[in-house]
Amino acid sequence: MAFDLTGRVAWVTGGARGIGAAVCRVFAEAGARVAAMDVDASALAQLERQVSGFKSSVKTYQGDVTDSGSINRVVEEIEAQQGFIDILVNNAGIIRDRMFRNLSLEDWQRVLEVNLTGTFLCTQAVIEGMAQRRFGRVINTSSISSLGNQGQGNYAAAKSGIIGFTRTLSLEYASYGVTVNCVAPGATRTEMTRTLPVEAIERFVRKIPMGRMAEPEEIAVVHLFLASEEARYVTGQVVFVDGGISVGF
Numbered sequence: 001m002a003f004d005l006t007g008r009v010a011w012v013t014g015g016a017r018g019i020g021a022a023v024c025r026v027f028a029e030a031g032a033r034v035a036a037m038d039v040d041a042s043a044l045a046q047l048e049r050q051v052s053g054f055k056s057s058v059k060t061y062q063g064d065v066t067d068s069g070s071i072n073r074v075v076e077e078i079e080a081q082q083g084f085i086d087i088l089v090n091n092a093g094i095i096r097d098r099m100f101r102n103l104s105l106e107d108w109q110r111v112l113e114v115n116l117t118g119t120f121l122c123t124q125a126v127i128e129g130m131a132q133r134r135f136g137r138v139i140n141t142s143s144i145s146s147l148g149n150q151g152q153g154n155y156a157a158a159k160s161g162i163i164g165f166t167r168t169l170s171l172e173y174a175s176y177g178v179t180v181n182c183v184a185p186g187a188t189r190t191e192m193t194r195t196l197p198v199e200a201i202e203r204f205v206r207k208i209p210m211g212r213m214a215e216p217e218e219i220a221v222v223h224l225f226l227a228s229e230e231a232r233y234v235t236g237q238v239v240f241v242d243g244g245i246s247v248g249f
């Protein structure tokens with residue numbers, strides 16, 4: 001069975017590169033009309049070049065998940081150009097790693113703002129419309145770090161918060177045909193992990209039962225399932241996609 005998103009409109013935040021861009025490609029291949037939103041205009045332009053041959057459209061929108069004015073403008077544009085949003089992938093995220101003794105309030109707040117408050121704001125912009133239309137898929141992004149990771153107190157707090165948010169919203173919207181789930185990737189080969197010290201990555205990879213990092217597409221196929229019609233009875237779940245590492249936690 002191939003999952004088919006024909007006729008669906010998907011909004012992917014942080015969609016210009018990494019896991020978000022892989023979600024855009026996979027959703028477009030499955031027939032969706034895809035709206036990739038990102039703060040990074042040059043990465044969006046690069047994505048446009050990558051997806052120009054796909055059977056369904058990917059349109060790009062510059063916007064910031066921490067700015068409700070920007071979110072409202074982008075949502076209006078997507079709905080005018082592509083139709084009502086059926087699927088929201090809250091993927092935009094940042095890290096600012098510091099051991100707790102060196103963690104500033106600013107680094108704490110910014111990481112919570114982008115990862116957690118950004119998820120809240122984007123969800124708030126579309127979920128009532130989904131409920132009225134009796135179809136919706138909200139797919140949030142947690143992380144293996146939600147289980148605890150040295151130097152990531154801010155990020156782990158945000159990614160754990162996203163799990164509580166997901167589970168609660170799944171209860172509030174279950175009777176409206178809107179599912180709310182969460183993908184929790186392990187170490188994945190993207191720009192985000194490229195910025196980390198090589199030794200830290202190597203140490204982490206040695207603990208992964210599959211012995212390697214994930215490719216972004218290996219994460220995005222889980223989004224595809226959760227976005228599909230076939231996943232209609234799956235809600236409130238956190239799917240770890242991590243080569244088995246969370247099993248040993």
Ligand SMILES: NC(=O)c1ccc[n+]([C@@H]2O[C@H](COP(=O)([O-])OP(=O)(O)OC[C@H]3O[C@@H](n4cnc5c(N)ncnc54)[C@H](O)[C@@H]3O)[C@@H](O)[C@H]2O)c1
Pocket residue numbers: 013014015016017018019020037038039040043063064065066091092093094114118141142143144145184185186187188189190191192193
């Ligand atoms: N790469 C990993 O190993 C890994 C592991 C677990 C979870 N994650 C999570 O997966 C998601 C995607 O990560 P990635 O590895 O692809 O990272 P990435 O840095 O390659 O991509 C993140 C994208 O989000 C965008 N972004 C950042 N702040 C934004 C904002 N305020 N508004 C809109 N867009 C914004 C960036 O410009 C970028 O294009 C993140 O939520 C991340 O926390 C990643």
